[in-house]
Amino acid sequence: MGVFQAKKFRTAADAGTFAARYRALMAKHPFLLFGLPFMSIIVAGSFVLTPATAVRYEKHDRRVRQMTREEELGVGKGGRRVNMKDEYYRLAAKDIDDWEQKRVKRLPGEHDGVL
Numbered sequence: 001m002g003v004f005q006a007k008k009f010r011t012a013a014d015a016g017t018f019a020a021r022y023r024a025l026m027a028k029h030p031f032l033l034f035g036l037p038f039m040s041i042i043v044a045g046s047f048v049l050t051p052a053t054a055v056r057y058e059k060h061d062r063r064v065r066q067m068t069r070e071e072e073l074g075v076g077k078g079g080r081r082v083n084m085k086d087e088y089y090r091l092a093a094k095d096i097d098d099w100e101q102k103r104v105k106r107l108p109g110e111h112d113g114v115l
Helices: 018-028 030-063 069-075 084-092
Strands: none
Touching: 018 030
């Protein structure tokens, strides 16, 4: 019975190709030819994506900004004064047991949900 070789059979045409040389070097130096390029892509990607995340946060800051003191003072004006005791009695006086369900008017062209 024949003994199988530990190495795979490679033809003479395969020996001179880039893939064959890369495969041989990969077996000798796996980190240098696989790990180092992989890690450098990860680090470079971090630097490339930093401006993209900065744009995201700048957009958020434009939408949500800090109010000036004059704007702060003007926010609460114009609303009615609320007294908790009056609100309690106003809600207690309502009859919550006698109600009727009404359909909401739909916009023109909107599906009304009735089958």
